[in-house]
Amino acid sequence: MFIVLLKYSAPLEQIDYALPDHRAWVEKQYERGLFLASGRQVPRVGGVIITRPMPRGKLEALLATDPWAEQKLVKYEICEFEATRTAPELMKLNEAVLQG
Template sequence: MFIVLIDYTAPVEEVDYLLADHAKWLDRHFGAGEFLAAGRRAPHSGCVIVTRPMPQVKLEAVLAANPIVQRRLAQFRIIEFNATRTAPELRLVNEALVV
């Protein structure tokens, strides 16, 4: 699994112009089952995405297609982790624990 930290490199006002495109991008990847959770960071300096396990190179390509990243208004950091414990309602999405 991955946690992705997206950091804005431009003022939020500039990023806001692309939020509709960003939302469509998110919808596409939630629909494909790749993303598990996403939301704004507090304070609003970027966002966080939790993903299913996938090859990191695939995730990097997905993130590079984010309209905010493409316009160089944000950059991303990827943190890979193996969830060894999850709440019962998350067991089905944690492929590391599925037996």
């Protein structure tokens, strides 16, 4: 799994202008079953995305298609981890992914 930290590299006015396109992109990733959770950081300096397990290269290619990335409005920090303990609901989700 991955935790992706997004850090804004542009003024909030530019971020907000491109927000509808970014939200549409995020929604598409949920529809594809790739994202588990996402939202703004507090204070609003960026965002956070928690993904399902996938190859790191696939995640990097996916992030490159984010409108914010295409417009160079954010930078990403990717943290990969193997969950050794989860809430029961997440374990069921992880098992479903592994079964295909």
